[in-house]
Amino acid sequence: MCGIVGYIGHRKATPILIDGLKRLEYRGYDSAGIALIEDEGLIHEKTAGKVDALVAHLADRTFTSHVGIAHTRWATHGEPSDLNAHPQVDNSGNIAVVHNGIIENYRALRQILEQQGYKILSDTDTEIIAHLIGFHYEDDLTEAVRASMSLVVGTYAIAVIDKRSPDVIVAARNGAPLLIACGENENFVASDAAAILSYTNKVTYLEDREIATVSINNFQISTIEKVKVDRQATELDWTLGAIEKAGHDYFMHKEIHEQPETLHNAMRGRLNFEEATVRLNGLTDHLDDLSRIKRVIITACGTSWHAALIGEYLLEEYAGLPVEVEYASEFRYRSPIIDDGTLVLVISQSGETADTLAAMREARRKGAKALGIVNSVGSTIARESDGGVYIHAGPEIGVASTKAFTSQIMVLSLITILLGRMRNISANMGSEMIAALESVPEKIQSILDREDEIKKIAELYYQSNNFLYLGRGVNFPVALEGALKLKEISYIHAEGYPAAEMKHGPIALIDEKMPVVVIATKDSIYDKVMSNISQVRARKGRVIAIATEGDTEIAQHVNHVFYIPAIKQCFTPLLSVIPLQLMAYHMAVLRDCNVDQPRNLAKSVTVE
Ligand code: F6R
Numbered sequence: 001m002c003g004i005v006g007y008i009g010h011r012k013a014t015p016i017l018i019d020g021l022k023r024l025e026y027r028g029y030d031s032a033g034i035a036l037i038e039d040e041g042l043i044h045e046k047t048a049g050k051v052d053a054l055v056a057h058l059a060d061r062t063f064t065s066h067v068g069i070a071h072t073r074w075a076t077h078g079e080p081s082d083l084n085a086h087p088q089v090d091n092s093g094n095i096a097v098v099h100n101g102i103i104e105n106y107r108a109l110r111q112i113l114e115q116q117g118y119k120i121l122s123d124t125d126t127e128i129i130a131h132l133i134g135f136h137y138e139d140d141l142t143e144a145v146r147a148s149m150s151l152v153v154g155t156y157a158i159a160v161i162d163k164r165s166p167d168v169i170v171a172a173r174n175g176a177p178l179l180i181a182c183g184e185n186e187n188f189v190a191s192d193a194a195a196i197l198s199y200t201n202k203v204t205y206l207e208d209r210e211i212a213t214v215s216i217n218n219f220q221i222s223t224i225e226k227v228k229v230d231r232q233a234t235e236l237d238w239t240l241g242a243i244e245k246a247g248h249d250y251f252m253h254k255e256i257h258e259q260p261e262t263l264h265n266a267m268r269g270r271l272n273f274e275e276a277t278v279r280l281n282g283l284t285d286h287l288d289d290l291s292r293i294k295r296v297i298i299t300a301c302g303t304s305w306h307a308a309l310i311g312e313y314l315l316e317e318y319a320g321l322p323v324e325v326e327y328a329s330e331f332r333y334r335s336p337i338i339d340d341g342t343l344v345l346v347i348s349q350s351g352e353t354a355d356t357l358a359a360m361r362e363a364r365r366k367g368a369k370a371l372g373i374v375n376s377v378g379s380t381i382a383r384e385s386d387g388g389v390y391i392h393a394g395p396e397i398g399v400a401s402t403k404a405f406t407s408q409i410m411v412l413s414l415i416t417i418l419l420g421r422m423r424n425i426s427a428n429m430g431s432e433m434i435a436a437l438e439s440v441p442e443k444i445q446s447i448l449d450r451e452d453e454i455k456k457i458a459e460l461y462y463q464s465n466n467f468l469y470l471g472r473g474v475n476f477p478v479a480l481e482g483a484l485k486l487k488e489i490s491y492i493h494a495e496g497y498p499a500a501e502m503k504h505g506p507i508a509l510i511d512e513k514m515p516v517v518v519i520a521t522k523d524s525i526y527d528k529v530m531s532n533i534s535q536v537r538a539r540k541g542r543v544i545a546i547a548t549e550g551d552t553e554i555a556q557h558v559n560h561v562f563y564i565p566a567i568k569q570c571f572t573p574l575l576s577v578i579p580l581q582l583m584a585y586h587m588a589v590l591r592d593c594n595v596d597q598p599r600n601l602a603k604s605v606t607v608e
Helices: 013-027 051-058 106-115 126-136 141-149 251-257 259-267 281-292 302-319 354-365 380-384 403-422 427-438 440-448 451-461 473-490 499-504 526-538 569-590
Strands: 003-009 031-038 041-048 067-073 095-100 156-162 169-174 179-182 186-190 202-205 210-214 219-223 295-300 323-327 342-348 369-374 387-390 466-471 493-498 515-520 542-548 560-564
Touching: 003 013, 003 095, 003 156, 003 169, 013 031, 013 051, 013 067, 013 186, 031 051, 031 095, 041 051, 041 095, 067 095, 067 156, 095 126, 106 126, 126 141, 126 156, 141 156, 141 169, 141 210, 169 186, 179 219, 186 210, 251 259, 251 569, 259 403, 259 440, 281 369, 281 387, 281 403, 295 302, 295 354, 302 323, 302 342, 302 403, 302 473, 302 569, 342 354, 342 403, 354 369, 354 380, 369 380, 369 403, 387 403, 403 427, 403 569, 427 440, 427 569, 440 569, 451 542, 451 560, 451 569, 466 473, 466 499, 466 526, 473 493, 473 515, 473 569, 493 499, 499 526, 515 526, 515 569, 526 542, 542 569, 560 569
Parallel strands: 295 323, 295 342, 342 369, 369 387, 466 493, 466 515, 515 542, 542 560
Antiparallel strands: 003 067, 003 186, 031 041, 031 067, 095 156, 156 169, 169 210, 179 186, 179 202, 210 219
């Protein structure tokens, strides 16, 4: 949610910290700040608003420091303001802390500190950490952090500097991501690799309850209980281009257009034509178990949950397995029934979503095997799951998920083929499914090439206040996803429904001002969807249909049609969602919204 970057090295810290903050701004953007150890002592500067506001605020100042920490915030405790922005400093003015996460026992700690005479100025839980460290400091910053964090209950990733220890940054993690990155005569601390990728791709992830002491040429990791940790660095294969806009106005637009390539990457090296199945390296050790499972639970949040619903259709239809899809936030607090035959699939783009991580931990605690479908390599869910499959979509910077969604569906399709071939489906059907998946990138490209058609529809409807999205079967989750995309980036109220449910309530909303987007592709339930369209038209609703190329009939029954290429029915979501992503994007641009950083939202929701 928030972003952390820290630098210690041979270069001046400020430009590197600001560059890192700009690259992390997609994670949180209601305030930003920086702390440095200058010759005159610790300085900290912070402002409400985006990183550019901080840059403007610093414009007249010159800094020479080679060590510093910085933060971009998504408010949890206290409104976005200069005072509540991070870094937070202790009363002595020696110590500065940046923090992602939530300190659950902050009220109790605050009371104790106030009784000790500490003056608490902000509404943040982070300020408490600064005072605790100040309280425990004798002559060793790492030990002061260790003593302080052992009192803290909650989630945190922190980076700390102290003017009395100018040669180190101390970092600690519990439940929120944090990494150390190594360059030549310089080291970095960051909550997300995007912050440091311009300088190095060599990263070491901290695990929960670990503390790192980072100096120019070195770093040491130990647990909070003081056990030394040796960990190999990972080399990231993300390129710098992957985190830049490459001529697009917004990351979301770039990411929508990357989908032919990202879907290709999700399949690369995984299709086994000879045996009409797929090869998924992350599952090789689990094949015996997978052949025995009797039931699947898929858990996720938001867009990833929509992908899970599509996975339910695929796995039931082709692997013959009963599937339940659960919101991770609900699953974690229920008493799910898990037995030997239950497989839990966990879907997360970031691999850090707090609810999804907690749901996975709960499932594993109850004895389930949990497999991750994750984008961020080395993320917590990827590391803590029993195995899994990376979706290889590359960094997704736009807050609204697009390319990760289609790659999640692609990986669920591959898992379906794998499990299906162990069970029901014939080699012929396996080959047919593989051939259909292989055709997807080209078909998506043909849709993207007609972006102008969607833009024209967006121009007609962007001033509407409400939208309804309808779909049936495997396209019902696409209706949910289309509605979510529209509401989160354009702030237009939108609802997704199974088309036939409309008559049980939402039909009351339909009049000439209500645009209704209907996914009406030529499939086994086409006629039923056409009846639903008639019900909308009879009440003067405006219908925008997503239909299959070659359907000559539909245009007479709707106001607008956007055609997508034909594909095997179960894989239509991979195509039908693309015009919905584009439509949401263009409406948001026309409404002058900040597409990549919608209000109140953050990429990677690491708090509950
Ligand atoms: C919507 C969106 C969110 C995420 C959700 C889960 O566009 O991006 O709904 O899908 O927060 O995030 P991950 O997949 O990172 O667990």
